[in-house]
Amino acid sequence: MHHKNNPARRFRTTGLALAGLAAMLLAPLPAAAQGKYPDRPVKIVLPFGAGGVADITTRLVAEKLGEKLGQRFVVENNPGAGGISAARAVMSSPADGYTLAVFSNGTAVSVGLFKSLPFDPIKDFAPVSAMGYFxxxxxxxxxxxxxxxxxxxxxxxxxxxxxxxxxxxxxxxxxxxxxxxxxxxxxxxxxxxxxxxxxxxxxxxxxxxxxxxxxxxxxxxxxxxxxxxxxxxSGSKRGAYLPDAPTAKEAGEPKWDVTSWNAIFAPAGTPPDVIATLNKALNEVLADPEVKKKALELGIDARGSTPQEIQDRLKSDIAKWADVIQKAGIEKR
Structure with a gap:
């Protein structure tokens, strides 16, 4: 067929090949090829104001995470009823590990306390690790x-x-x-x-x-x-920060067992390797004697967890506090 050596045909074919190559070169690289996470600062959104226990501990952990992972971890205070504003800010961010949320016992409470929330802490977020218990x-x-x-x-x-x-x-x-x-x-x-x-x-x-x-x-x-x-x-064992205070069980009220917590969550869909990197770093930071000592001064047992452990804790506390709210007759907001 005579068009095999047609110069115009050859030019079009070469042009298409070059265009395809250019498109490949300009396309976003897959996550693995983009450099090791994190390669830019990470934001941790906190549903509490500055100066409180959660703020102090999160800033302490953020500083140590930055040292460990070689990027700044910046704490942003976004207080508001039920942590709604903070959760919204994180939920609407890309699921890439660069915007993280701090959830707490209060997050579990909010599910039972509000008639409806614009987010579902179980479905819309991926657990990373606990930070501390108190x-x-x-x-x-x-x-x-x-x-x-x-x-x-x-x-x-x-x-x-x-x-x-x-x-x-x-x-x-x-x-x-x-x-x-x-x-x-x-x-x-x-x-x-x-x-x-x-x-x-x-x-x-x-x-x-x-x-x-x-x-x-x-x-x-x-x-x-x-x-x-x-x-x-209220915990199941005496606190090292207050060793002379008996547990409720020791004081004769064994059914009263309450432990509050703070934890890091990411938007749902965050890559598993990013979650794994954060989880490993958080558990190492929370085992640091300096972090443990400073947290203990605030009455906090600094301790990490697996993602599944803190997810299970969130689920069980949602059920627990919904029951307390109902029995106490607290009106939903």
Whole structure:
């Protein structure tokens, strides 16, 4: 066929081949060929304001992650009801490991507390690792009549509906922890919500409330000054930060077991190798003695996990707190 050696035909064929080659060269490289993750700064979005326990620990972990992985890990505070704003910001980001979310016990609470959420923490996110675990502390006024949890329980039985327990806002982890205590103990006392942790402690000093339920970081100053007695902690074992405080089980209330947590999650669809890199680095950072020591000063047991372990924890806590919210009659928002 005479067109085999046709110059125009040859030119078109060569042109098509060159165009195809150019397209291949200009196409985005597959993830494996783009360089090792991370090759640019990573953002961690936190659903809390600056200066709190979660903020301090996340910044500590972020700094160490940066040293380990050779890129900056930048913490961005995005507070708001139920962590909705922070979760939205991460969910709408590319699933490439460069925008991460901090979830907490509060995330699990939000599922039961809000009529609807614009995100599903199970379906819309991929678990990476836990960062830390921390317990609630029940405290009484050191100058008051209740020196042990048993003293408070006895008085609550003798004077139903007359004793007050203070927490921060209704629906907070502290408030729901107190609701759970009320439910499993069968006691009749009044749970009084305050705006801030400071307000709770002032009310306790004034004897306006007979017991407070708070995290150790907020109580530390008052405990060190011997203003308050830690009558029980909510975890299954004593805290190294407060070794003299009995567990609820030791204090006679074995059904009250609450451990709050913070964890790193990524948008759903984040590549498994990126999750694996982050998980390995986080577990190594959280085993660092310096990180452990600084976290313990805030009452936090810095400890990593597998992705599956923290996902299972999130699922079980969603069910647990939905039940507490329903039994306490807390109105959905």
């Amino acid at each position: 317990d609630l502390v029940l405290v009484t006024n050191a100058t008051g009549p209740y020196k042990t949890l048993g003293d408070f329980v006895k008085a609550a039985k003798e004077k139903p509906g007359q004793l007050n327990v203070g927490t921060i806002a209704a629906g907070s982890s502290q408030n729901l922890g107190a609701e759970l205590f009320k439910s499993v103990s069968g006691l009749n006392f009044v749970i009084v919500p305050f705006k801030t942790s400071g307000d709770v402690l002032v009310a306790l000093e004034r004897n306006d409330i007979q017991m407070g339920a708070e995290f150790y970081a907020a109580l530390r100053g008052g405990l060190e000054a011997k203003k308050f007695i830690p009558v029980a902690i």
